[in-house]
Amino acid sequence: MTDRTPQHRAVLAPGGAPLAPEERPEPGPIAVLPTAEPSFVAAVEAAGGVVEPLSERTRGVVWLSNKDAAAFPPILEAHPGIGWVQLPFAGVDAFSGIIASEDRPGLVWTSAKGAYAQPVAEHALALTLALLRVLPKRVRATSWSTVEEGRSLYGLDVVIVGAGGIALELMMLLAPFGVRVTIVRRSPDPVPGAERTVGSDRLLEVLPDADVVVVAAALTGGTRHLFGDAEFAAMKDTAYLVNIARGGLVDSDALLRALRSGEIAGAGIDVTDPEPLPDGHPLWDEDACLITPHQADTSAMVAPLLAERVRANVRAFLGEGDFVGRVDPAAGY
Secondary structure, eight states: OOOOOOOOOOOOOOOOOOOOOGGGGGOOOOEEESOOOHHHHHHHTTTTTBBBBSSSSSEEEEEOOSSSSGGGGHHHHHTTTTEEOOOOSOOOOOGGHHHHHHHOOTTEEOOOOOTTTTHHHHHHHHHHHHHHTTTTHHHOOOOOSSSSOOOOOOOOOEEOOOOOOHHHHHHHHGGGGEEEEEEESOOOOOOOSSSEEEEEEGGHHHGGGOSSSEEEOOOTTTTOBSHHHHHHHHHHHTEEEOSSGGGGGOHHHHHHHHHHHHHHHHEESOOOOSSOOOOOGGGGTTTTTTEOOOOOOOOOHOOOOOOOOHHHHHHHHTTSSOOBOOOTTTTTO
């Protein structure tokens, strides 16, 4: 029987201008690390690549660990012939140190940015609807309420911070609700589908109009604690914050103060700082805060998407087309 289960689609994230011939890595054997998982070995081989154990012959690495980023730098340092590295995350902040220190011609870094956009955007929409319909309060209730609460998403103003694959997919999911979308990004160049696009220097200017603010930006040195006391003070007391990017983009102490003071109506966060959020942390006790444990994209959702990204980049490694999701070492994503 044919499996007709719908699958997410990996969103392509081109890596900027095509590489010049002298910048392209030397093709060769590819190591799948830290464990040669069969499905990813098959993905490499399906694209024409050769998988071998790590050795002096290794020229490409598919790094699959989503927990032990610290184990990778010694591998790269001990094998300078490696010219291409595929990372498993959409965000590469865990690898920022080694990426910055190994910024050299002939070494290409690619990430999963864009690959997981559909499931993460879906989760962002779920958190948004749950907050507007006061579900965090409802699930804690033990008696029937006679107070009418809840808002419709239709026609609201939504600010999305970031303009990558997640933002683009989220705008498509939001389109049936007739919302007005403002994109905040590094460059004010217009983003198709958004009513307006502004540079990140205008964040405080657009926050007062927002009913929902979705954080979907990369975490870099310049974006850590992008949301703090000043940003929450600029938001309406009826507005909600949703963070499905990285916990470090939001100052947790400032978020707690904003929730306790009523500066914002609530928050839905799939990522936290610190992460995991410790038992007993005061955010757990906030009725207006909906916390999910960084599971906007589960392993079952992302494995086929990462395999698709691996196949595309193995082909590029062998000289067929451009790399997808190439990381800019200077920008940090």
